Amino acid sequence: MATTPYSVCVYCGSRFGERPAYRLAAEELGQALAEAGWRLVYGAGDVGLMGAVANATQAAGGTTLGVIPTHLLDREVGKRDLTQFVATETMHERKKVMYVNADAIVVLPGGAGSLDEFFEVLTWRQLGLHDKPIVLVNTDGYWDPLVGLIDHVVAEGFADASVRAFVTVAGSVQETMSLLRDAAAGQSDAAE
Numbered sequence: 001m002a003t004t005p006y007s008v009c010v011y012c013g014s015r016f017g018e019r020p021a022y023r024l025a026a027e028e029l030g031q032a033l034a035e036a037g038w039r040l041v042y043g044a045g046d047v048g049l050m051g052a053v054a055n056a057t058q059a060a061g062g063t064t065l066g067v068i069p070t071h072l073l074d075r076e077v078g079k080r081d082l083t084q085f086v087a088t089e090t091m092h093e094r095k096k097v098m099y100v101n102a103d104a105i106v107v108l109p110g111g112a113g114s115l116d117e118f119f120e121v122l123t124w125r126q127l128g129l130h131d132k133p134i135v136l137v138n139t140d141g142y143w144d145p146l147v148g149l150i151d152h153v154v155a156e157g158f159a160d161a162s163v164r165a166f167v168t169v170a171g172s173v174q175e176t177m178s179l180l181r182d183a184a185a186g187q188s189d190a191a192e
Contacts, residue, residue, distance in 0.1 A: 004039065004101075005037055005038050005039045005063060006036075006037075006038045006039070006103050006104075006180075006184045006187075007038065007039040007040075007041050007065070007101055007102050007103050007104075008033055008038055008039070008040060008041065008102060008103065008104050008105075008106055008180060009041040009042065009098050009099065009101070009102030009104070009105050009106070010029065010040060010041070010042045010053055010106045010107075010108060011042075011043075011105065011106070011107045011108070011110060011113075011114045011117040011118060012026060012042070012048070012049035012050055012053060012107070012108035012109065012110045012114055013048045013049045013050070013108070013109055013110035013111055013113075013114060014043075014045050014047050014048040014049070014050055014075075014076050014110075014111075014113070015047070015048040015049070015111070016048050016049060016052070017048075017049070017109055017142075019139075019140055021139050021140045022049060022108070022109045022139055022140075022142070023049065023052050025108060025109075025137055025139040025172075025173055026049040026052035026053040026056065026108055027052050027053070027055075027056040028056070028173040029053055029056070029106065029108065029137065029173045029176065029177075030052065030053040030054065030055065030056025030057035030058075030059075030060065030062070031056045031057070031059070031060045032173055032174075032176075032177045033057055033062055034056075034057045034058075034059075034060030034061055034062025034063075035060055035062075036177065036180075036181070038062070038063075038180075038184075039062070039063040039064065039065060039083075040053065040054065040057045040062060040063070040064045040065070041064075041065045041066075041067070041098050041101050041102045042054060042064070042065075042066055042067075042098070043066065043067060043068060043076065043094065043098070043113075044066025044067055044068035044076070044078055044079055044082065044085060044086070045066075045068065045072070045076030045077060045078070045079060046076070046077040046078070046079035047076055047077050049108055049109065049110065050076065051077070051079065053108070054066065054079055054082065058081075058082075063083045064082040064083045064084070065082065065083065065084040065086070065101055066078075066079055066082040066084070066085050066086070067086045067088060067094045067097045067098050067101075068085075068086070068087055068088070068094060069087070069088045069089065069090055069091050069093065069094050070087050070088070070089060073087065095117060095120060098117075099120075099121060099124075099130075102132065103132060103183075103184070103187060104132055104133045104134075104135070104180055104183055104184075105118075105121050105132055105133065105134045105135065106135045106137060106176060106180070107134070107135070107136050107137065107143075108137050108139070109137075109139055109142040109143075115146075118134070118136075118146075121134055122134060122163070122166060122167065125166045126159070126162070126163055126166065133168065133179065133180065133183045134166060134167050134168065135167075135168045135169075135170050135176050135179055135180070136167060136168070136169045136170065137170055137172075137173060137176050138169050138170060138171055139172075143169065147167075147169055150163065150164055150167065151164060
């Protein structure tokens, strides 16, 4: 029986953003996931950073699982040439399928949708529903305001300091991959 490779759920923008570094990070991450032999789990779009990370994964021979709600098939240009392509009825279903099929969560630059996905998995971690690593790829300091907000929430007494500890901030894709390798090795050791 075939086993599923270590799977990394990537949340990111359906746009490229203002800085070329964002797209480069998405492409670098996609290639790195494929080279590690890991599966990309993402939102199945073929636009913006979503398309960049998926295309880079595929170009490097990687495995992909894309999940998209039917109402976004046209808007996000549903990428049907993935290893696995799942169309869901709702956004909630999309997020659940992505989460369930992932061993780790990585967040590249993105907008409201990426923030929604990030805060949902962070909240679930805070509630003890999972212990998957959550890594923010802080390309060109993109996530600095978000990290500051989380620190502010903790400082103002609306969350324990553990919430901040549930999020790892990586300055580069290389650092992200190093963190994920450590997490994958830890999961392997725990399974034995």
